Amino acid sequence: MGHKASHVALECTLQSHPNTVILGEKVSASKLALFDLTKQICDVVQCRAEQDKYHGVILLPEGLIESIPEEIHGLLRQGVSLDNISSQLTPWASALFEFLPPFIRKQFLLFPESDDSAQLSQIETEKLLAHLVEAEVNKSLAMMTVKHYGRGPGTSSIGKPALHPAAVDLRGKAYMIVIGCRLLRQKATRFLMDNIYRNSGRLQFDGPGADAKPVTLRIEDQDYMGCIKKLREYLDKVRTIVKPGCSQDSFERLLWQTFSK
Incomplete structure (x- = not known):
């Protein structure tokens, strides 16, 4: 969730209390590769499986791998044929592109949006990570599989105010509450291992809850x-x-x- 930045994923984390969240800004700042994310998720899956919890909730933004399709579309606009795309990519992007499953490669080659941005909503990032995690987990635990992934509901514009694209401030109060503050560090294991999910309910335009403000705005004093x-x-x-x-x-x-x- 979240077309470019992770601000929507952060807001959903503060409201719904998933087991873990992957933020694009954190991935970029820490220079994490796709393999690092796979290992991180595998650790979560294995820890929960040891307590017979073969389920969990992980939030991640659509823009987690946006740099690769944007690089591909740039080459396509220059007239590079589909067969030669891989050889024209940067070394890191080329190696990752060749490593990806065929269904993900095909989605990377989809025509961009009207604003030349990649069709991130059509790239099944969660299915890709599930595929990689299953392969990695099966190396150590042959009887465990990861096959199911959940997608958000389809949406359409209704002309109401929304969260506009904005990068997550890794030094901001909202992020520190999720990642760095002492209170959450004390509860990190509880978030990871226990099922304390919260259903924040539907977005309301009238009646109770209509005036509710995003948690990130309330925390950051940016109301x-x-x-x-x-x-x-x-x-x-x-x-x-x-x-x-x-x-x-x-x-x-x-x-x-x-x-x-």
């Missing part, structure tokens, strides 16, 4: 819409008190008293 609402309340208060003909000194004093609270 822009909340600040706008508070500003309107202040202006309405000034409008009801200040009458036509009021002196400038009285008006400025009232403004100072209102906004200093």
Whole structure:
């Protein structure tokens, strides 16, 4: 989930409490390869399997592997044929492209979106990771398999406000709550091993929950819409008190008293 950055995956993590989450910004900052992610997920699967828990929830963004299809589309726009794509990729991308299963390679070659971005929603990243994890886990545990993956529901635009693309600040409060703060470090094993999933319910536009704000905004103190609402309340208060003909000194004093609270 999350077309380019991991901000949607982070918000869903704060609301739903999955066993683990993979953020694209963290992968990039740590320079993790696909094989590193596979090993990381395998460790989670194996730890839970030791407690007879052959299920779990892992969140990951669609943009986890976006650099490879974008590089491919750049070559296609230059007139490079499909048969010669692999030889024209950068060494790392070429090696990974050849390693990938055929069904993923085919999805990488899909035509880009109207804005020239890759069709990340059509690239089954979760199925790719499930394929790699199953192969890796079967090397050590022959009786264990990983075959099922869950996809989010299909969506369509309804013209309502949404979370706009924004990179996750790895030094921000929201990320530190998920990854780095002392409180979560103490509970990291509980999140990983226990089933404390939370269903945050449907997005509401009317009634209870309609005014609920994203957790990331509340944590980061970046509640822009909340600040706008508070500003309107202040202006309405000034409008009801200040009458036509009021002196400038009285008006400025009232403004100072209102906004200093």
